Amino acid sequence: MFFRDKPVKSNHDKYKGKANKELYDLCKQKEKERKAERISYLEIISQNLMLPPDIIAGAPIVTINGRNSISIENHRKIMEYTGEKIKISTKICNLCIEGKNLKITYYTKEELKVTGIIHSVYYQQGA
Template identity: 45%
Template sequence: MRQKVKSSHKEFKKKNAKTLYKQFSNKSKREQEVERESYLEVLSQSLKIPSDVLACAPILTVTGNNQLCLENYKGIIEYTGEIIRIQAKNCRIHIEGCHLNIDYFTDDEMRISGKIIRIEYC
């Protein structure tokens, strides 16, 4: 005679859900990024440190519509006289205008001059 064996996997999974299955997250990558960003905001407020320092957020300083200083960027994606696309840590920054020129750039800072018409975060 055959005897049916009942699986105890579901019970085991319930008992050990917080320890064994902790590494397997059902959250999407975007949800994890949002949680991380909110955690960094809370941490920066409690430590009284600007959030851009902890999160490496891009800092744009625009002077009129002729000059832009950008800090905390990763790299330049596209560079023409009409558009400059820059990759930051969390987003892409598109700068549109006329006669755009990168005056100088270092590992974490750059200055753009020309007539700036639009700045877009993607």
């Protein structure tokens, strides 16, 4: 008979972690494939309809008029609103406008207009 001084440690946790990582990696890869497939599908539709792919995908349409006015179409909601920063959520990203004396002049379901002295406009991922 063979006796050990130490208890035998199970390798279950080691293999469980490895299996979970493989599963999550596979899920992430499948999600990337689905997004690529959707984008290519939208590109085909846009070519057939002779429209820019951004419009079909619901991308925000940003029109800047000088330093004092900006119009945004295809927005979802206003996330932050101060005199120095306005953050707007869209389907594909967040849009940030920074400046001085910023005001939302009008706001409809389809479009909004910001006026003031605009210093910068930039996009953030994670809509």
